[in-house]
Amino acid sequence: MICGSIFLPAILSELQAADENTSLTSNAGPLAAKPSHFPAKAKRIIMVFATGGVSHIDTFDPKATGDGRDGQGKDKLMGCVFPTRRDAQCGIEVSDLFPHLRETLADMCVIRSMKSAHFDHTEAAVGMHTGSATFTRPSMGSWLSYGLGTVNQDLPSFIVIAPHLPYGGTQVYASDFLPAYHQGTRVIPGTAPIANLLPRTSTERLQQLELQLVDRLNAQHLSGRQVDSQLAARMRSYETAFQMQTAGPEAFDLKDEDARTLEMYGLERGETTSFAWQCIVARRLAERGVRFIELIDSGSRPNWDAHGDMKEHVPLAKAADQPLAALIRDLKQRGMLEETLILWATEFGRTPTKEGEFGRGHHGDCFSIWLAGGGVKGGYVHGETDDIGKSIVRDQVDVHDLHATILHQMGIDHTKLTYRHAGRDFRLTDVHGRIVKDILA
């Protein structure tokens, strides 16, 4: 829109300017990029949260239906209700709910031994995001924003694209006791994803002239007040805001995406409400340096909470499968997968026994999630459950372990990322957390 404007002669893209390994300058804002504890494998995270509790048995940890495990027996045991297939390349078995993702397994690391301490939606969903179900705590995205800042000051550090809120509501992206600018900025797919991004003056020129006079008056006012860094910071923030009027809508506008890309994600041009749109926007935000991007795939019903009929998984999987596979491929093609960690998670799994007509109950003792990119092994399965999908047989991973591992990939020692609140130092992982070294490439 405006390049090299008279009022902003010196604007440089902070994305270009900020090398993540440079140290802080004293006048940088609170969201300025900060050095990591050690060299990071991943620079940003795209987290996908599948609300409601995805059945591990019917997806990424399929269980056999033999021995009468059809839900009709006395024990009501029920194996995978969908056909399954092993990926030819790495031999990982995944059900037909995810045919596209099955094609990208070589870039994925499936963890089949996740354990949740809770099997109520709210507790488990909040626990997956904050590490604590019993106390309100900052979410992982807020911790990373706090720990690493962000490289692009034109966009928020932590963006949550959520057409609906999951269980736990805003608590899943709240900053809690961390400063407010670390909380997730929720974007609702649609026309105005970030407030006040569109200039309201009758002409662009008028806004420029206004900001010029603001700048002039502020410069005069600064005399005798130079020691106050806030005043100068605010003067700069108009420049950033001016820039964001372009950067913001641009990030959410898919008009320059070519037809092949849209096709890969399965998105109709002009369509903005599908999960495919969320996935392309996630890639665009990743390209623009947003630190933590979260996609919530569903909120209130319908979601993955299939108590009555496992077939309820079908439309949800169909909506997510192709775009997620495309996201992995797309990032890989653009050379970004290595430094972008994708996490696909849900709050818990579902019971190996049938519930209702053809559904399953909540099951926290074991469930499956997967990661891709960001220095994590591809074509790899971590952990194992028993033959009915009831208990973990080896390599249990709990939420704290997962968080510790993710922070590790971001170059952060999870025991050293602390914030003093109410008289003590808090951590995302509390007093727990063990890095799952086996999954690291």
Place this chain on the structure above:
Amino acid sequence: MRYSPYLLFCLLLSAYSENSAAEEVTFFRGLNLNGPQVLIDGNEWEGADSTNYTCNDSAFEKADAILIPPTDPERAKMIRSSRWNGNRVELTHIPAGTYSLFLYVWEDNNSETFEISVNGNSVGPRIRSGKAGEWQKLGPWHVDVTTDKIELSSRGGAANFSGIELWRGKHPGDVEPEITDEQLTFFETKIRPLLIKHCYECHSSESDDLQGGLLVDSRPTLQRGGHSGPAIVPRDVEHSLLIRAIRYEPGLEMPPAEKLSIDEITDLEQWVQMGAPDPRSDATRFVRKRIDVDEARQFWSLRPVMDPPAPILRNADWPYSEIDRFIGASLEANQLMEPVQDADKYTLIRRATYDLTGLAPTPAEVKAFIEDDSPHAFAAVVDRLLASTHYGERWGRHWMDLVRYADTAGDNSDYPVPQAFLYRNYIIDSINADKPYNQFIREQVAGDLLPAESEAQRNEQTIATGYLAISRRFGSVIEDYPQHLTIEDTLDNIGRTLLGMTITCARCHDHKFDPLSQDDYYGLYGIFESTQYPFPGIELDKTPRDFVPMIKDGNPSEQFIYGMAEGRANDAYVHVRGEPKQRGDVIPRRFPEVLGGYMLSVEDARQSGRIQLAEWLTAGNNPLTVRVMVNRIWQYHFGSGLVKTPSDFGKRGLPPTHPELLDWLASRFIEDGWSLKSLHRRIMLSRTYQLSSQCDESLRAAQRDPDNKLHWRFNRQRLDAESLRDTLLQMSDELDRVMPREPHPFPPSDQWQYTQHHPFRDSYDSTKRSVYLMMARLNARPFFTTFDGADQNASTANRDSSVTTIQSLYLMNDPFVHACAEKIADRLMSHTNSTEARISHAFELLLGRPPENAELQNAHEWIEQLEQEFEVHPENTEHNAREIWSAFVRVMIRTNQFLYVD
């Protein structure tokens, strides 16, 4: 239908006072409503076959029920068999006279709430039956009998009537049975030595490590027992665990080393049989973490408040007041006594006006102050501002930050609380009235229990307990509703806001840094477990209940208060590791040990203990309450406190920069009758307050003390969210300055369908001051989030003053800003036709001062440039001029001089 038990207490209290002249009270009749004749407390009771009553209710019995608390076998038999369904008993054949009536009720399954009436008059409007097994002896209710009958009935929830006890005369209520001399001798010679010798090592308050949670060194703790249950059931040898243990029943063998002698066992059996008479009536307690109180009180914040004399300065001409002498002394001590100059009058009146009212001074107010040459000109401004109702709105909002005020409950469906505004208005009215701070606290903690001289005062004080009622609600479940989290939220706020202590660190374990034990936490917890919180509704249980009715013409009205009432008084169990289901010792309700450890008397313990808590909090010897508050006042004036961690006066907080000044202020505060307004005057009339915020970078102080800890200049402060919005409305002439005395327009509660996926999310905008906007917990208003408004979910002691791009976007593009700018532009344009005069007026209006020459010139040139660029033609002058002047106003709104107060 929703009455509070306090009425019951009032009734009982009045009954007591009438009965001050003691008269003969004699047992008249006992009636076991379902079952045989029994012998209770030495009195013979009639059975169900008695002809002295009529009752058509269903009979019900559960012979194996475990009663809470345990009691002797005869009484237990009477209680376990009862009548229900109908709940009407008519006692007959009663000679004329005055009687006292007791009613035994119990619960066999789920808790019920019912109302008891005697002869049609409600005597217990809101009785809760408790959990399965709990029983209560209700009464005494005093009745004058003239027709030989008494009718007893209940309505509401199902009540199990077990038995009725009738006394002639006015029974004062149950008192502990007297111990006879003979019993006392028996206890002192046989029992006490035996307990000391064989049990105290592991089961007394002096034990190194308490075993099984059992304390045998007092009567209450023996009867309450330890983890396995009551150790002694008076007069019931077989059910007394103590006896079973000394008899060496398998698994219970005590004392473990060697079985007691036959004589000793017989003595203990005999003692239990006679009712376990025991003079040791005060409950003892075992303190796991022994806090060295004397040592703990050496910490600066726990030392007694001193009243140090103000130091004498070398530069004796500089100070206006004692405050300046304290400030000056530390500047001199740091060789920084080169304070900046005083703020000019324009700066000063803008500072004071925002500080006290959150609004800008009007051009007329500025002019009047500039023209007032008297030495008392500024004092007059301060007095004028303190008398303004806007003062209470500004400073009330500070209090609302601390008490995390919200108009919704905060559970995951965020149920509205339409009555919350009463508490908000109470805060503002109280602050405007300069209500003494100690009274302000007492009312908020125990207003419903305090004496009141009028109905208005009674209602106001009940409204004050909104402070406790607005504690956050959690979860969405009916079973195991997490009340303990709400109580934690209450304690967290009392700790931080009133005491500057992080009490809730001790919920799961003894505080790691501060002298607070887990016992301290549960000592306070019991007070709120004994208090009834109103229930605002949740997704699965949508109807609000337990609100307190306003009193009108002596009766409960249909208008309700979101306030507190007394619940069932009891001490709380320690929640081991913070888990409510893991019960540890019972901790008597009390104040934290390091603050005196005051306990409730036996009499006080019949109520929740909130009255006593309110007294302990505001006692003259409590060093924290006063220090914390004067520091907050200082902080709100200067943007930063003498203690930089205003809600943490503990070891992890920061010590005061000026400890003597802090204590001096605290002493004056008490001396001035806990008056906030007096404290404002003292602070604002100091020279320290009136210093300029500007300085030369080369100034020594600027280099040595860049954070201005020593107060060598005034701190520049950003307009907070409320001030920004209110100023824009004020400048637009749109601000509705009247305090709303009606609830927000929430839909009627029977239409509430809020769920966790579709929580409450209306906003109800208005042009009222921001303090009156509806504030929801779950969905914060974006404007307030953007400009660092208070967190509705947690006590906010310090507002951030962040600088973010989102703020700049707001100031550039938000429709509200543009609409206000247009209205302000209209004001400028109608004020005068001259460009210069319009610019000057804009400066006077928005910045409270005339423009400097360079500013005027800059602005003038800019306007001309716009007029040229926008080609102002005669036919569209009006339209374009409006656009240009709106643009100019938008510029002014974005300047640092507008957004910051020097």
